[in-house]
């Protein structure tokens with residue numbers, strides 16, 4: 001399968017999970033491209049007119065993974081902007097994950113994932129799986145492995 005991972009990451013946490021996922025999917029024989037969202041100017045909660053340097057085109061991919069940090073109990077505004085601007089996700093199998101600092105998913109992670117899943121479905125995608133990595137948890141590495149595993153299974157099944 002041809003899989004695209006589109007990630008927004010400011011301090012590298014979400015990117016590191018995306019890289020783990022890329023390694024796992026590539027080891028399973030998939031062709032995987034990782035594309036990073038970058039914005040012009042500052043990305044912070046409340047900024048509405050985020051301008052992305054580019055809007056990765058996912059047309060060529062069979063499946064797409066989207067990864068984002070949680071900002072102010074919501075999806076990062078850069079990922080929100082991407083999901084407004086991507087022309088279509090029709091017919092794509094999509095998996096979504098977020099990373100957040102706080103230890104429990106109800107502290108922003110669940111809300112951000114709901115926003116992400118709704119936006120993907122509005123663009124015609126089938127969301128097959130989601131995951132939250134809580135960065136301040138002591139068992140973070142296990143949680144990363146579990147999210148990577150869940151996402152790669154849902155794309156391959």
Ligand SMILES: Cc1cc2nc3c(=O)[nH]c(=O)nc-3n(C[C@H](O)[C@H](O)[C@H](O)COP(=O)(O)O)c2cc1C
Nearest residue numbers: 009010011012013014069070071072073100101102
């Ligand atoms: C502006 C801002 C707002 C944040 N808001 C939250 C939040 O509401 N809940 C939370 O758990 N973490 C919050 N965080 C922490 C990030 O979600 C967390 O550090 C994440 O893993 C960063 O991912 P990145 O390194 O890929 O940018 C916030 C970070 C920033 C910079």
